[in-house]
Amino acid sequence: MHTSDGGQQHPIGLYFKIWGLLFVLSALSYMVDYAGLEGMLRWTLIILFMLLKAGLIVAVFMHMMWERLALIYAILLPPLALLVLVALMAMESDYTQLLRLTHFVTGN
Structure with a gap:
């Protein structure tokens, strides 16, 4: 879809996929606590999921990918x-x- 201001329009399906992926990563982050993991494994997984979510938000919703x-x-x-x-x-x-x-x- 072309807009008159020369801007770029991204498909809404991309945003829905990213929202779904963010939901899955958040669920995995909560599962780390639910599973009762302790020590370095717990904190490594929590930080990994946090960085993945932050990267997706920056790349797609802040339009850094483009x-x-x-x-x-x-x-x-x-x-x-x-x-x-x-x-x-x-x-x-x-x-x-x-x-x-x-x-x-x-x-x-």
């Missing part, structure tokens, strides 16, 4: 770089905590 590659890089690369830096800081903090416990708690 944007230029340069705009996608400009929006997605800075948060990705921050996540990498946070991961590096988390690894460094474990080393620092271990070092402090080794040298200050034992009295060496």
Whole structure:
């Protein structure tokens, strides 16, 4: 369907499929709690489902799937770089905590 303002119209069926997929991912996320999973498996699954849902929302409902590659890089690369830096800081903090416990708690 062509509009007079030159915009692009996406089929409504695509949105219904994405809504259905979001519903399934949400149900799977709730099933993690219902199944009684614990520890790292539980949190890994919950975060995985959360990231998948966020990615679908950004890609389809915020129309990132149809944007230029340069705009996608400009929006997605800075948060990705921050996540990498946070991961590096988390690894460094474990080393620092271990070092402090080794040298200050034992009295060496």
